[in-house]
Amino acid sequence: MYKKVILILVPLSIMVCLSACAELKQTGKEIGHTTKKVTTAIGHGTRDTVKAIGRETKEVVEEIKE
Template sequence: MNEKAILILVSLGMVLCLSACAELKQTGREIGHTTKKVTTAIGHGTRDTVKAIGRETKEVVEEIKE
């Protein structure tokens, strides 16, 4: 009788552990995707700003030459 109770408790513990691992994995995946989206947005914003500054600088230099 004691061995059956231990087997049931161990089985229940393993099932709960697997469930917790799946939740942690999903949470990690969501954090990773969100981080990728944010860094991509920052990178694109920075790139666009640098390009705009470059264009404006080029126009100012051309006006000065004239």
């Protein structure tokens, strides 16, 4: 009797665990991709800001020289 219950519960438990692992893996991928996109956006924004400041500084220095 107990052997039959164990033979049913063990595979069922394994299937449930594998399903949960797949969902956790997918959630992790989504978090990773979102983090990458946000970090890239911040990096590009910072780069553009620094370039703009550099251009403006260069123009000011050239005006002072004249």
